[in-house]
Structures are given as structure tokens and as C-alpha cells.
Amino acid sequence: MEYFLQNVVNALQWGSFYAVVSIGYSMVYGVLMLFNFAHGDIFMVGTYIGFGIATLLLAMFSAILPPWVIFLLVVVITMCLASLVGVFVEYVGYRPLRGAPRASAAITGLMIGIIFETGNLIILGAQRFSFPALIESVSYNIGGVYFTNVKVLIIVASLILMAALHTFIQKTKWGMAMRAMSYDFLAVPLMGVSINVIAPLTFAIGAGLASVAGVLYGQAYPVLDPYMGIALGWKAFVAAILGGRGSIMGAALAGYLLGFIEIFVAMVFPSTFRDLIAYSIILVILTFRPRGFFGMAHSTRLRL
Amino acid sequence: MKKLVSAVAIACIVVLCFSTSAMSQRQKTIKVGINAPMTGDIPKVGEGSKYAAEMWLEDVTAAGGIEVGGVKYPVELIVEDNESKAESAVTANTKMITQDDVLIIIGPQSSKQAVPAGDVANNYETPMISPWSTNPATTADRPFVFRGCFLDPFQGPVLANFITEEFGFTKAAVLYDVASDYPKGLAEFFKAAWEEKHGEGSVVAYESFTTKDTDFSSQLTKIIRSGAEVLFTPQYYNEVALIVNQAKDLGWDKPIVGSDSWGSAETVELCGEACYGSFFSTHYAAAGAQGATKEFIDRYNEKYGYVPDDVAALTWDSLGLAQAAIEGAGELTGDIKKDRRAVRDALAKVENFEGITGNMTFTEEGDPQKCAVIVKISDTGAYEFYKSICP
Numbered sequence: 061m062e063y064f065l066q067n068v069v070n071a072l073q074w075g076s077f078y079a080v081v082s083i084g085y086s087m088v089y090g091v092l093m094l095f096n097f098a099h100g101d102i103f104m105v106g107t108y109i110g111f112g113i114a115t116l117l118l119a120m121f122s123a124i125l126p127p128w129v130i131f132l133l134v135v136v137i138t139m140c141l142a143s144l145v146g147v148f149v150e151y152v153g154y155r156p157l158r159g160a161p162r163a164s165a166a167i168t169g170l171m172i173g174i175i176f177e178t179g180n181l182i183i184l185g186a187q188r189f190s191f192p193a194l195i196e197s198v199s200y201n202i203g204g205v206y207f208t209n210v211k212v213l214i215i216v217a218s219l220i221l222m223a224a225l226h227t228f229i230q231k232t233k234w235g236m237a238m239r240a241m242s243y244d245f246l247a248v249p250l251m252g253v254s255i256n257v258i259a260p261l262t263f264a265i266g267a268g269l270a271s272v273a274g275v276l277y278g279q280a281y282p283v284l285d286p287y288m289g290i291a292l293g294w295k296a297f298v299a300a301i302l303g304g305r306g307s308i309m310g311a312a313l314a315g316y317l318l319g320f321i322e323i324f325v326a327m328v329f330p331s332t333f334r335d336l337i338a339y340s341i342i343l344v345i346l347t348f349r350p351r352g353f354f355g356m357a358h359s360t361r362l363r364l
Numbered sequence: 365m366k367k368l369v370s371a372v373a374i375a376c377i378v379v380l381c382f383s384t385s386a387m388s389q390r391q392k393t394i395k396v397g398i399n400a401p402m403t404g405d406i407p408k409v410g411e412g413s414k415y416a417a418e419m420w421l422e423d424v425t426a427a428g429g430i431e432v433g434g435v436k437y438p439v440e441l442i443v444e445d446n447e448s449k450a451e452s453a454v455t456a457n458t459k460m461i462t463q464d465d466v467l468i469i470i471g472p473q474s475s476k477q478a479v480p481a482g483d484v485a486n487n488y489e490t491p492m493i494s495p496w497s498t499n500p501a502t503t504a505d506r507p508f509v510f511r512g513c514f515l516d517p518f519q520g521p522v523l524a525n526f527i528t529e530e531f532g533f534t535k536a537a538v539l540y541d542v543a544s545d546y547p548k549g550l551a552e553f554f555k556a557a558w559e560e561k562h563g564e565g566s567v568v569a570y571e572s573f574t575t576k577d578t579d580f581s582s583q584l585t586k587i588i589r590s591g592a593e594v595l596f597t598p599q600y601y602n603e604v605a606l607i608v609n610q611a612k613d614l615g616w617d618k619p620i621v622g623s624d625s626w627g628s629a630e631t632v633e634l635c636g637e638a639c640y641g642s643f644f645s646t647h648y649a650a651a652g653a654q655g656a657t658k659e660f661i662d663r664y665n666e667k668y669g670y671v672p673d674d675v676a677a678l679t680w681d682s683l684g685l686a687q688a689a690i691e692g693a694g695e696l697t698g699d700i701k702k703d704r705r706a707v708r709d710a711l712a713k714v715e716n717f718e719g720i721t722g723n724m725t726f727t728e729e730g731d732p733q734k735c736a737v738i739v740k741i742s743d744t745g746a747y748e749f750y751k752s753i754c755p
Contacts, residue, residue: 187408190633190634285602
């Protein structure tokens with residue numbers, strides 16, 4: 061039993077990253093009808109920004125401020141800076157191609173990703189960095205289930221982020237504009253909502269979320285690597301599809317589901333077969349639900 | 365039309381560049397190729413290789429080149445990045461052999477690249493020394509491929525014996541990367557040696573993951589549940605840091621043992637205190653070194669600001685071996701194919717070469733017989749010599 065619960069905790073942590081990162085894919089898809097394949101690398105850039113801010117703040121304030129204040133500061137500053145990266149990607153990579161075939165926009169994302177990876181390698185060099193521990197890790201053991209305060213923090217922070225995003229999209233004017241845009245991006249601009257405002261906003265939020273995920277990721281898996289965003293990006297993309305393209309709630313749930321499938325497949329089967337079995341399961345799910353869990357049929361959308 | 369003209373012009377220039385470089389091959393420079401992972405998963409390994417090679421070149425240049433048959437030839441290093449990818453290592457070798465006309469290749473370092481790249485070198489009949497690749501497949505049935513270190517069939521049993529004697533354990537767990545030649549091979553040799561000692565099923569958990577994975581919680585939970593007394597993980601430094609820390613977080617408080625891939629200076633830096641007290645087998649221990657080894661360490665440390673890891677030391681030794689072989693080749697005819705064969709034959713005959721990682725004589729297969737060193741990571745994070753185990 062504790063074996064099972066231990067894996068539930070493991071899966072919740074791992075799924076949190078998929079969930080938060082896949083939301084970024086889903087949001088951009090909702091608004092622009094294309095997948096931002098640079099998102100995994102935006103996550104990587106966000107993690108590095110977080111690393112830089114964390115190192116800086118720890119050097120300056122670690123004697124004065126309590127750790128959780130520093131942690132919050134790191135999260136907020138990183139989020140702001142990473143949002144700018146998102147806006148930049150939209151401005152440089154996607155805006156010039158707005159009328160272009162979607163395949164062109166897709167490869168733009170891939171290229172921006174490669175530029176980020178190699179740019180990072182050139183600027184920071186080949187060595188790996190270790191993300192500083194912002195919160196002293198304390199291990200707890202309750203009934204044979206081990207978890208750390210960092211794990212709890214990751215899971216709780218991810219849930220808070222997703223709840224905040226949900227409120228933003230459902231309750232605010234900006235959120236309404238985004239929803240409207242995803243409904244019809246030809247008519248909505250005629251109502252005075254510019255795509256050139258909503259698109260960067262979407263990218264900014266996606267990048268901000270990814271960067272917070274990056275800071276949390278740095279706490280759990282502290283080895284930074286310019287290529288760290290690729291595998292996570294792909295899998296989060298899978299989660300976005302599985303959740304239903306454009307559905308934020310779906311992406312989050314599918315992210316957790318993906319985490320659970322990966323962890324539990326390795327629990328039951330030999331770990332060598334983990335990805336093989338895990339992604340076969342997802343293939344089967346998609347065969348029966350080709351639009352994912354919450355995806356709408358295309359015919360119900362006006363613009364396709 | 366203009367475009368066409370300029371395209372043709374560019375094509376001509378490119379062709380000219382290549383052909384002039386092809387012509388300059390005739391000039392009598394000894395070219396030594398370095399095939400190293402400058403980028404990718406383990407760039408620190410590439411850096412160590414490059415630095416050691418630069419130091420070697422410095423020495424050779426100061427001596428006026430390498431003397432073969434009474435003539436001194438200047439030496440040129442060609443450093444190619446293999447991005448720690450098997451396919452790039454193959455490309456790098458092919459390029460150095462067919463375009464740069466190198467006399468001998470040093471590298472690639474890890475078995476993942478050295479196994480396929482060795483095939484290329486052997487097919488083109490170009491001598492290659494992999495300083496760090498411990499997988500037997502690198503040199504097996506390849507007369508032109510050599511190595512500078514011991515092999516996994518030796519390292520696996522050494523570790524199994526060491527753990528048995530040191531702790532008296534009978535149940536072990538293994539966690540390794542199934543997508544990489546080195547960890548996979550070593551995990552198998554360790555398992556075989558362990559089960560031979562303690563019987564079938566004494567490796568109670570044999571778990572794997574694939575390169576780039578960062579979450580090992582599921583595998584580690586399984587390992588902890590299996591009742592293993594020791595965890596053996598033959599991984600590289602970037603993964604070691606994650607595995608060891610995650611194991612501690614999940615409640616693992618038993619020893620963790622690694623292999624020579626732990627030997628990088630970065631292991632402790634990334635892993636932190638969680639790695640203190642762990643053991644691993646390696647090629648040399650920097651702490652407490654003497655003689656030529658100490659000289660090398662001090663010089664490297666002064667020049668680059670950190671203590672060289674085993675890769676740098678082995679690269680240094682491999683270059684020394686290459687130099688000895690070139691000097692022993694008799695004469696250089698200028699016919700690169702003939703010269704490569706002569707160097708290969710001289711390399712096979714090298715006896716009792718005194719390297720900074722131990723004395724070396726090659727076996728038939730091109731593998732040196734050397735001792736392994738067990739290192740303990742001390743409470744301050746230094747690599748302390750613990751024990752030396754010879755074949």
C-alpha cells in the first residue's frame with residue numbers, strides 16, 4: 061500500500077511539470093491555432109533565468125531575507141523576465157508569419173528552439189549548472205511514504221498556478237478576449253480586440269508559467285542543461301494533444317495523467333519498457349478519442 | 365542570372381578551398397585528430413580531453429616536434445566535436461580520416477561514441493586510441509583500435525568483489541541507462557559477477573531508464589522496496605547528481621557505488637553532500653598522487669584552475685602512447701596509408717609504457733592491462749584513494 065502511495069506522490073510531482081508546461085502549448089493553440097514548438101526551450105530559458113535570479117538574490121539577500129521570501133521573489137522576477145522572452149518569440153518568430161501556412165510557423169518554433177539551445181551553449185559554455193536550493197529540503201516519512209517539503213511545494217504551487225490561470229481566463233476581460241479570440245480570430249478583431257495584443261499576452265502567460273515550472277523543476281532536478289527542454293517539451297506537447305487541443309483544463313489533467321502513466325508503468329513492468337508501454341497506452345487513448353479528452357470537434361469552431 | 369553567376373562563383377571558391385587544403389596535406393606535418401564531446405551531455409569530458417591535448421601539444425612544440433627517423437615533424441591538432449552522439453562521432457572520424465588526413469586519432473571518450481567510431485577507424489585502417497572507453501566492443505576484432513584504460517569485464521567484477529569484501533552485502537540493486545553502451549555494458553558485467561558470487565537472483569532490482577530522463581522516482585521506489593543493500597549506478601556525472609539526491613529523498617540510506625564515469629570533477633559539484641561517502645572505481649586518484657602524475661596534476665591545475673579528472677589524465681597518456689608509436693614507426697614516407705599502418709604496428713609493440721595512470725602493455729586486442737583504483741568521496745567532497753585492485 062505504501063508502495064502504491066509512494067508512487068502516487070512521485071507521479072503527482074512528475075505530472076505537475078507536464079501539466080504546467082502543456083498548458084502553454086494549449087493556450088497558444090487556442091488563440092493562434094498553431095503549436096509553439098519552441099515552448100520546451102522557452103521552459104529551458106525560463107529555468108536558466110530562474111537560476112540566474114536565484115544565484116543573484118541568494119548572494120545579495122540570503123543573510124537578510126527568509127528563504128521563502130527569496131523563493132517568491134525568484135518566482136515573480138523570473139516569471140516577468142520569461143514573459144518578455146515569450147513576447148519576443150511571438151514578435152520575432154510568429155508575427156511575421158501570421159498569414160503564412162501553418163507548417164512554416166511550426167518550423168519557426170523548432171528553429172527558435174535550436175537557436176535558444178545553441179545560443180545558451182555559446183553564452184554560458186558547456187558546463188552544467190546546479191540550481192541552488194532555495195528551500196532547504198526536509199524529508200518526511202509518513203507511514204512508509206517518503207516525501208520532501210520540495211515535493212509538496214511543487215504540487216501545491218502547480219495547482220495554485222493552474223487555478224490562478226483558470227480564474228484569469230474565466231473572470232477577467234483579458235481572459236474573455238482570449239476566449240473570444242480562440243472562438244473566431246477573424247471576427248473578434250473587428251470588435252476592437254487586436255490579435256497583436258492577445259497573441260503576445262498568450263505567449264507571455266505561457267512562458268511565465270513555463271518559467272515557474274522551470275524554477276520548481278530546478279528545485280527537484282537541480283542539474284541544468286541547454287537541452288533539458290526538449291524531452292519535457294515533447295511530452296508536454298503529447299499531454300496538450302491528449303487533453304484536447306486548446307483546452308487548458310484538459311492539458312492540465314492530461315499532464316497529470318501522463319505523469320501517472322509513466323510512473324505506474326515503471327512500477328508494474330520492467331522499467332526498460334516504460335516509455336514504450338506508456339506511449340502505446342496514449343496511442344490507444346487517442347485512437348478512441350482522437351480529439352483528446354476535452355477537444356471540441358472542429359466543425360463546432362467557426363473558423364475551420 | 366546574377367544569382368546564378370554568384371552561386372557558381374561561391375561554388376568555385378568552396379571547391380578551391382577544399383582542393384588547396386587537400387594539396388597542403390603533402391607538406392610534412394603530423395596531424396593528430398581529437399574526437400571529443402565538446403558539446404552535448406558530457407561537455408566537461410570534452411573540455412578535459414582538449415586541455416590535456418593542448419598541454420601535450422605545448423610540450424611537443426617546445427621540443428620542436430616529433431622526431432621520426434631523424435627528422436623532426438611539426439604537429440598539428442585537429443579537434444572535432446562529436447556532440448556526445450554516436451552518429452556525430454562517426455562523422456567526425458570519417459572527416460578527420462578522409463579530409464584532414466590525420467595520422468592517428470585520439471578519442472572518442474565514451475563507449476557510446478567509441479564503439480561505432482572505432483569501426484570507421486578500423487575500416488579506413490587508421491590507428492585510434494580511445495582513452496576512456498571501457499566497453500570491450502570498442503577494440504574487439506579491430507586491429508587498428510586501441511584504448512588507454514581498463515575494460516568493463518574487469519571493472520564489473522572488481523566492484524562486485526569490492527562491495528562484497530568491504531560491506532559483506534549479498535543483495536544489490538542496479539540502476540542504469542539502457543540507451544547508452546557504457547552503462548548498459550557495465551551493468552551487465554556487474555550483474556553477472558554479482559550473481560556468480562551470490563547466486564541467481566541476488567541482484568534484486570535491475571532497473572533502467574533512457575538518456576535525458578531526470579525523474580527516477582519510480583525506479584528508485586522499486587529499488588528501495590526490493591530490499592537491496594547497495595545501489596550500483598554506472599552513470600555519468602549529470603545523472604549521478606539526480607539519482608543520488610532523489611534516492612536520499614525517497615529514504616535510501618544505504619551505500620551507493622559508482623564506476624569510472626563518476627570520476628569527473630563535476631560529480632561532487634553537482635551532487636553536493638548527498639554523494640559524500642560514496643565509492644567508485646576509477647583509473648587514477650588525484651589526491652595523494654606522486655611523481656609524473658603529480659607533476660601533470662599541478663601543471664593542469666595551474667593552467668586551467670581545477671584538478672584534472674581521469675579523462676584528462678587518460679587522454680594525456682593516450683597522446684603519450686601515440687607519440688611513442690609515431691616515434692617508433694621508423695620513418696614517415698608521406699604516403700598517409702602506409703604511415704598509418706606503420707604507426708599501428710609500432711603501437712601494438714609498445715611495451716611497459718610508463719603513463720601517469722599506470723604502466724601499459726597492449727594485449728592482442730589492443731587493451732592495456734592496468735590496475736583499477738577505488739576512490740571514496742570524502743566528507744569534504746574530495747576524491748580519496750581507498751584501494752588499488754590489480755588484475
